[in-house]
Amino acid sequence: MNKKIFISASAAIILIVSGPARVSGQSPWITNDTTAHNLIWKDKLRRQVEFLSDTLCDGRAAGTAGGNEAAFWLIRNFRKAGLMELGGTYAKHVYTGGGVIGHNIIGMIPGSRKNPCSSYIIIGAHYDHLGRLGGKMYPGADSNASGTVSLVSLAGMFSSMKTLGKVYGQNIIFAAFDGHCMNLSGSYSLWRMIESGELKDPVTGEAITKDRISLMVNIDQIGCTLSPLSSGRRDYIIMLGNGTLREEDRNKITQCNLFYGTDLEISHTYYGSKDFTRIFHTLSDQRAFIENGVPGILFTSGITMNNNKTYDTADTLDYEILRKRIILIFHWIEKML
Secondary structure (H helix, E strand, C coil), X not given: CHHHHHHHHHHHHHHHHHCCCCCCCCCCCCCCCHHHHCCCCHHHHHHHHHHHCCCCCCCCCCCCHHHHHHHHHHHHHHHHCCCEEXXXXXXXXXXXXXXXXXXXXXXXXXXXXXXXXXXXXXXXXXCCCCEEECCEEECCHHHHHHHHHHHHHHHHHHHHHHHCCCCCCCEEEEEEECCCCCCCHHHHHHHHHHHHCCCECCCCCCECCHHHEEEEEEECCCCCCCCCCCCCCCCEEEEECHHHCCHHHXXXXXXXXXXXXXXXXXXXXXXXXXXXXXXXXXXCCCHHHHCCCCCEEEEECCCCCCCCCCCCCHHHCCHHHHHHHHHXXXXXXXXXX
């Protein structure tokens, strides 16, 4: 009797995770993910966060030499990952106001080169921070070197899967936003490019229009474990906006968490508050997209006492948990493509 119960429970889990079999007989959950996982490890993530939060980048304020250093670092990593330029360059001017000019860094991985896709998922993270105020540098390790490193990691992971022959049903645009600390000017600048038809697919040459963008995923401050959920667990992640997805997609994050063994505690509210959930869902760079009818998701590990402080440094992050969060986001996006 116990054996039968165990077999039934196991079968139920498999059905929940894999869903109905495809016509080809291969479950979309069966994937060679070792290559992608091996591209990120704790020490590598730490070194990348340390670079972005070091004195060379000098707080990464938009329009500064330090901000430009971070932009060049992003360009090198996008090029290394094989991302395609849009309009012949990765860098797009951002007019942040007050005569300050920053740069969004944007690249794309096509879903398929043989059969070009007509829809897009945008993955974004802002890389700018406060720079120097009163002569003191604000490193911005968690805010948002952690999200920037996650973005670069995801670009490399998806690129590795494409090298192995993976074909996706949508194109992936990676956008590192400048000007977040100046009224979200970077993400709004990208949206204006989309509205004006200026952002063009590097494969087809066609304008990337609003109706072709199925989802915007934003990663903002995801490296700390200093603001755990009510359970007190350190290995958690907050995903806001899940309820705006199609009903059949709303459980995919839980399925990925189970199937790929990341085993993170997932919250779809901002610490249980409806008001703060609503506010934080539209507080960051997904806002421009949500306002224009594009579903927007925010991944974060929450605000901490280090926010916008000189002691938001690389040694305050948990790199093993950051790695798990990146892996979970990677697999979730894979299932959304």
